[in-house]
Amino acid sequence: MISLENIRTFMRAAEAGSFSAAGRHMRISPSVVSYRVQCLEEHLGCLLLTRTTRNMSLTDAGRQFYDNCVDVLAAVEAAEKSVEAVGASPRGVLRVAAPCLLGSRVVAPLIPQFRERHSETSMNLRLSDSFVDLVQESIDIAVRMSVMADSSFTLRKVAEIQRVLCASPGYLDGAPPLEKAADLLNHSCLLLRFPGSEQFRWTLSDGDETVTLPVAGPLDADNGEVLTQWALDGFGIVMKPLFEVAPLLAERRLVQVLPEACPVPVTLGLLYPSRKLLPNRAKTFINMATEAIRKYVSQQLALLGRE
16 A cells, blocks of 8 residues: 655655755655655555755656645645644644744744643744745745735734844044945945845835835845844944844944935735645744744843833
8 A cells, every 4th residue: 555654755865855955844864755755665566756966856757746635635634634634632743934033932932832832843943044835845825024015925014014124333534434324335234145136225214205226235134133243343334123133222333324215114924825724833833933932022222112
């Protein structure tokens, strides 16, 4: 009889592009992935994946089998979730992605609390300030802070987040005049860069109009906390969510610049696949994370007298 677990493993390997990547997603070794795929191929009597030292791809038979299994596996998972949805305790693997600062300060400390209440779950946390592909990386829940576009995912909104431009007093003492948005083109701007990033264009509300500027600078990174440290060290102007730099602004270690030309706000929320039968483990974690993140943001803004 064909093994459902072998089918799952084959599909993950086909999507991930390698046995090692599939193994990381499934928390099993590449050798186990290879063995399960081989067992499936032997059962079917055909080659599903071609392997070379550099890449792996579906054969024609593999593509046909994969396409036919998508709906079958979705039906099985829906049946599993329907049982879980009627009152079973949260269980299974939950994969969560979050920005570095919120992830390390809020989401990571939340996970032991979640596991203490729901010991039959296991957690995988991915911290990155780049936009993780939820489908490619098999992410169940992503903490996302951006100008949200329409998508097939569901968004649990936490808050609208004000962003500010700020720099250290030391940088501003020797910098060119900064009186209007266009003056940023003469300054060293600290940029968050990653594949697909648009952070090298800053969109500001300048009076009654919105202006987008192709800002530049000698330093960029894919980690927002690195940019904050560079700003503290006097290397330039950084654009940050207000709650992230609230303590530094309150201590005057950073100073807000161009308060009349604020960056457009972003939405902070939890993004997850649109499913009618969301697993209990995901529902429970989303509720806990929403409350914890909202509380953290409020506490930080309170340092500036804003909540």
